[in-house]
Amino acid sequence: MPPPVPEPPNRIVPCPxxxxxxxxxxxxxxxxxxxxxxxxxxxxxxxxAGLTPAAHGEDGSKYLTDPKWKAVFLSDHxxxxxxxxxxxxxxxxxxxxxxxxxxxxxxxxxxxxxPAHVQAQFVxxxxxxxxxxxxxxxxxxxxxxxxxxxxxxSAWAYPGQSSTWTEEARPNPGQGHFxxxxxxxxxxxxxxxxxxxxxxWDGEFTHGPYEGCDHQPETHS
Amino acid sequence: xxxxxxxxxxxxxxxxSGATGGWAAKRLSEAGLKVALVEAGRAxxxxxxxxxxxxxxxxxxxxxxxxxxxxxxQRQCYACMEYNYEWxxxxxxxxxxxxxNKPFSWQRxxxxxxxxxxxGRQSYRLSDVDFKGxxxxxxxxxxxxxxxxxxxxxxxxERYIGVxxxxxxxxxxxxxxxxxxxxxxxxxxxxxxxxxxxxGRTLTIGRAAILTAPHNGxxxxxxxxxxxxGCMTYSYFSSPFTTxxxxxxxxxxxxxxxxxxxxxxxxxxxxxxxxxxxxxTRESRQVRxxxxxxxxxxxxxxxxxLNSSTREYPRGVGNxxxxxxxxxxxxxxxxxxxxxxxxxxxxxxxxxxxRPNGIYVVRFRNTPDTGKHPHFIRGYGFQGxxxxxxxxxxxxxxxxxxxAVKLGRYMVSLGGFGESLANFDNFCEIDPNLKDAWGIxxxxxxxxxxxxxxxxxxxxxxxxxxxxxxxxxxxxRLTTGTEMPGMAVHEVGTARMGEDPKKSVLNxxxxxxxxxxxxxxxxxxxxxxxxxxxTLTMMAITVRACxxxxxxxxRREV
Numbered sequence: 001m002p003p004p005v006p007e008p009p010n011r012i013v014p015c016p017x018x019x020x021x022x023x024x025x026x027x028x029x030x031x032x033x034x035x036x037x038x039x040x041x042x043x044x045x046x047x048x049a050g051l052t053p054a055a056h057g058e059d060g061s062k063y064l065t066d067p068k069w070k071a072v073f074l075s076d077h078x079x080x081x082x083x084x085x086x087x088x089x090x091x092x093x094x095x096x097x098x099x100x101x102x103x104x105x106x107x108x109x110x111x112x113x114x115p116a117h118v119q120a121q122f123v124x125x126x127x128x129x130x131x132x133x134x135x136x137x138x139x140x141x142x143x144x145x146x147x148x149x150x151x152x153x154s155a156w157a158y159p160g161q162s163s164t165w166t167e168e169a170r171p172n173p174g175q176g177h178f179x180x181x182x183x184x185x186x187x188x189x190x191x192x193x194x195x196x197x198x199x200x201w202d203g204e205f206t207h208g209p210y211e212g213c214d215h216q217p218e219t220h221s
Numbered sequence: 222x223x224x225x226x227x228x229x230x231x232x233x234x235x236x237x238s239g240a241t242g243g244w245a246a247k248r249l250s251e252a253g254l255k256v257a258l259v260e261a262g263r264a265x266x267x268x269x270x271x272x273x274x275x276x277x278x279x280x281x282x283x284x285x286x287x288x289x290x291x292x293x294x295q296r297q298c299y300a301c302m303e304y305n306y307e308w309x310x311x312x313x314x315x316x317x318x319x320x321x322n323k324p325f326s327w328q329r330x331x332x333x334x335x336x337x338x339x340x341g342r343q344s345y346r347l348s349d350v351d352f353k354g355x356x357x358x359x360x361x362x363x364x365x366x367x368x369x370x371x372x373x374x375x376x377x378x379e380r381y382i383g384v385x386x387x388x389x390x391x392x393x394x395x396x397x398x399x400x401x402x403x404x405x406x407x408x409x410x411x412x413x414x415x416x417x418x419x420x421g422r423t424l425t426i427g428r429a430a431i432l433t434a435p436h437n438g439x440x441x442x443x444x445x446x447x448x449x450x451g452c453m454t455y456s457y458f459s460s461p462f463t464t465x466x467x468x469x470x471x472x473x474x475x476x477x478x479x480x481x482x483x484x485x486x487x488x489x490x491x492x493x494x495x496x497x498x499x500x501x502t503r504e505s506r507q508v509r510x511x512x513x514x515x516x517x518x519x520x521x522x523x524x525x526x527l528n529s530s531t532r533e534y535p536r537g538v539g540n541x542x543x544x545x546x547x548x549x550x551x552x553x554x555x556x557x558x559x560x561x562x563x564x565x566x567x568x569x570x571x572x573x574x575x576r577p578n579g580i581y582v583v584r585f586r587n588t589p590d591t592g593k594h595p596h597f598i599r600g601y602g603f604q605g606x607x608x609x610x611x612x613x614x615x616x617x618x619x620x621x622x623x624x625a626v627k628l629g630r631y632m633v634s635l636g637g638f639g640e641s642l643a644n645f646d647n648f649c650e651i652d653p654n655l656k657d658a659w660g661i662x663x664x665x666x667x668x669x670x671x672x673x674x675x676x677x678x679x680x681x682x683x684x685x686x687x688x689x690x691x692x693x694x695x696x697x698r699l700t701t702g703t704e705m706p707g708m709a710v711h712e713v714g715t716a717r718m719g720e721d722p723k724k725s726v727l728n729x730x731x732x733x734x735x736x737x738x739x740x741x742x743x744x745x746x747x748x749x750x751x752x753x754x755x756t757l758t759m760m761a762i763t764v765r766a767c768x769x770x771x772x773x774x775x776r777r778e779v
Binding site for chain 2: 050051052053054055057058059060061063088089090091093095106109110113150153154157158159182183186187190191192193196198199200201202204205206207208209210211212213215
C-alpha cells in the first residue's frame, strides 16, 4: 500500500516537537459539509465498540469552550503570558486572532499529554520571553504595553537580519525560542475553526472537480 | 452471513479481505466455488467514515495521546490518525521484534478490507524491464512470468476498479485501461514540459484507483481530499464495497470476521483448512476447505505458514526450500527535493478542490534507452505535486504576518520510490520468545536497505533537484538519505515464485511447490520489488492465480 501523494521528507519543514503545522493545516482545510452526495455526516451516529471518538461523531472541540475550563498543564502566569504572546503574534484584525481562537487552551491540552522533555522545552521557551523582557524593559512580558511587546518580539520576528551594518546576517540570540513558540501558536491558530475562516474557508467540504491549469500549452517553460 | 462455519467444508478458504483477498473471494465465488473469506478484523461500515469531519472537531487535532500510546508504530503511517486509528492494529497487542539497529516499521490494519481502506491508490503496471531485470543486469533471478502473462489480468483489474490516468507510451510504465486523467496544475505542467525537453524524462499525472467518471455503479470523486478516512461515494477502490460485496452477492461466499488465523491445518502434504482465534472471545475454531489461499499481506501470510510447522514441514508449511520468509523487500524512500516557483503568482485557496492524487516521474535510470548507470542497478520513480499553499512559516508578526500567510508560496516537490533489491539476508522468522495478545507466535523482522538502495536515493535527491532547478524553482532543498524499511508500506517477497522448487516457494501460479492446494497471492510472491507501487500487480497476480485454481477445480485436480 502506497502513500497517496507522499510527502517527501525534504518537503516537511523543520517543525516544532508538538505540532506539525503543515499536517494541521492540511487536515484543517479538508472540512465542511457535502452537498449532493447523499446525507451529510451525522454526529449523532453510533455504530459499535471499536470506533474512534471521531467515528462516533464526537465533537472534541467542546473541551476548549467549556465554561469550567481550567489549565491542566500551564501555570496561571504561563497561561496569561501565552495569551498575551499569541495575541501579539496573531492579533484581532478584521478577523479574530489567536486569543479568541483559544490558542492557549489548545496548547495547554496538547502540552499536558506530551513527554516531559517537550513540556520542559516549552516552559523554557516561554521563560526566555520573560527573561528578555525583564532584561530589556524591566518587566515581565505580560506587564508590558502592547507597543513594547511588539518592540520586543520584532527582533525575532524577521530572522536573518544583520546585527549591524557590516556584519553577516546571523540569527538573533534566542531565535529558536521564539520560532518554536510562534510555530506552536500558528499551528494551533490555523488549526482552529477561526483560523480556517481567516484563510477563507467557506465551511464546505467539496469544491470540485479539480480543473487544473487553464493556460495555453507551452507557456510554462 | 453464516456464523457456524465449523461443520461445513468449503471449496476454498481465503485468508484476508484486502485488495487481494477481495479479488480472490470475488473471482472464486463468481466461478461457482464455495468460499469462506476469513478476516482478522471486524466489519466496516461507511457510517464510520470521517472524510468530511473538520480537524478542529478532534479533541487533540490529530495528536491524540491514545494514538501515541496504543499505535506508536502505526502512527508512523501517514494514514493512521485520530480519525481512524481503530482500523489499525493496536501495537501493544500485536508486537513483533527487530534486531538491534535494524528498525522496521510494520504498518497494518485489522478491519474488513484491510489496507485497501487507506491505501494510496497509486496503480502502476510493471514492465518486462522489471520482470526480467536479472537478465539485464545479472542480479538475482527473473520472475517466472512476463508482462505478456500478466497484461490481460491487469486489464481485468483496471477495468473493474477504475484507474484514472494518461497514456504515455513509455516502455518502462505500460499504459493500461484508463478512465480520464485528473488535471495538472501550472507548476506540474511546467515541470512536465521542462523535463521532457531538457532530460527526455516523462512526468505524468498519477495513475490512481480513483474514479473520474461514473464506473461500475460508483460515483466519481468529489475531490474532498482525505480518502484514507473513507469515501461516502466509494469513489476510490477499497475491497469491502466492491470485490467483497460482489463475492457475497453470489451467495457462494461466507464472510467470517474477527477471525485471526493462527496456522494452516495440514493432513499430510495437503492443507485441509485453517485454525483461527476469535478476536473477542479468544475461542479457537477451525474452518475446513479443499484449498487455502493466503492473502493476509506478505509478512502476515508468511507468519501463518511459519507457525504451521508439522512433522513433514518442521520449518513451516511450504518451506522445503528454506526460503519462506527470505527476500523481504520494501521500496526505499527518502531521496527527493522540494522548492518554490516564485514566478507563479497563484494565491492559495482555502476552498480548492482537493485532488487526491499527484504526479509521477517514470523511471529513467538503467532503462533500455539510458543504458547502465555506473553506480547502481535498477531505478526509482518520483511522486510529488506542485500547488500553491498557505505559508504559516512566513516571517513577521501581527497584521503583516496574517497577510503573509495568505499570500502563500507555490510549492513543488518530488519524492523518490526506489527498487529494493531482493536479498536473502533480509527476512522474517518466528520469534520464539514473543506472542501476540491471542497467544500466536510473533515475527522477528530483520531488514536493512543496502548500498544500492542508498545510491538510488542519493541519485534521486540530485536528479530531483536538477529537474526542479531546470524548471525554474527556487529555495531548493534536497534529501539524499534512506528511511527505515517498512516506511513505503510496500513490503513484498518472503515467498517468491519461481520454476525451481529449490529456489522458490511458489510456482508461477502462486501455488506452493510443496502443498498443491495452498496458494499465496499477496505481495509475498514477488521476485523483485521493481519501483512501482505494487498493489495493482498483486491484484492482477491474484486474478491470474485464482483463474488457474478454478481450472484445476474443473479438472478435479484439487
